[in-house]
Amino acid sequence: MDNISQVIHNCETCAAIKQVKWVKALWYGGQWLKYRYGEAWQIDYITLPQTRQGKRYVLTMVEATTGWLETYPVPHATAQNTILGLEKQILWRHGTPEKIESDNGTHFKNSLIKTWAREHGIEWIDHIPYHAPAAGKLNGAMGYLRLP
Template sequence: QVLQTENRETPWYQNIKDFLQTRTLPPEMSRKEQRVLRHMPSRYFILADILYRRGFSTEYARCLDANEALEVIQEAHEGICGGHVGYQTLVKQIVRVGYCWPTMQRDCHQFVKKCIKCQLHAPSIHAPAAYLHSVSSPWPFSMWAFDVVGPINPPASNGHMYFLAATDYFTKWVEAITLKTVEGQHVVSFIHKNLLCRFGIPHDIVSDSGTHFKNEKVRNLCHKHNIQHHFSAPYYPQGNGQAEATNKILIRVLERTVETGRDWYEKMHNALWAY
């Protein structure tokens, strides 16, 4: 069991809650503990018989006992919108939705360490450390990075073997679709439906020099909307690093969430949600 169950039947916040309701201190407490407890009301309050803690990043956070905390960790890590993220990201997600308990960092760390799927599909990085060269974008959705992943074996149950992904440099928002084959007409349709109609006309797009990107149909679309199309150097994936980073995360999430090996196209929307 990851979370340490309290030695007593009452949760960790029971003394705080009782003091807020009755303004009486437990007699078995030491003077130092009583002094600390007297200062608690400024940081906690009760609403509908539930204890909340006032925070800095959020308006308030609900205090959870051990069983509730374990349920929240499981749902955030491996639930319908869980992407089996690392413990630091997991803590941030739980804080963002408005929950708290004293051992959140430790409990999330232990839970992720004991997650079987996370251990089986953990990345093995052998590349040496290097300086990062960021590509700046002047405003949201003005510059997108494109890439295609595939062929994926075995193919999905609907015959799809590829997925096409686009990442905004400014917000890191990702759009992706799965495909049986990747041709210029698919890229044009993806840009029109998923980018132009939803986020407006971008100023720049970046991709590799594959024939599905470097063709007459894509060239005509860029010319029509005055979009600057930049190509990364051949055989140098680092030239389109934003797209490669997105692919790595999506593949990692799919590996940890697929059930049969051929249902990955059905999990793509959940992977984008978790991303």
């Protein structure tokens, strides 16, 4: 266990408010155990009721080791909006990740995304659609965003 996890685990205040969580591997077999914070993300779009600004889709991005959630509302789920959201919410705030995992949506699986990822040195991984273990922490985070 790394030092940060140990400090949080031993923190009396954290224990009192029950926010102590152990960092777990995201993939089967702990493939992301070697990564540090911000190096691996899972992304997908969620559809919500349209806002007054015309934004109906939300790009949801979950950091693999901690489950940290970033969101970026957009009017349309496109490759251009995906890149803009990734740059504003992940690259500018958390640095360039090593891996990004998504489903096989057309807004993720196209030449524009492939070129952008290659130019930034990011490995883009397509996970199994509609398969909860493959989506890891992403499905849990998206559940918080959906309306009842």
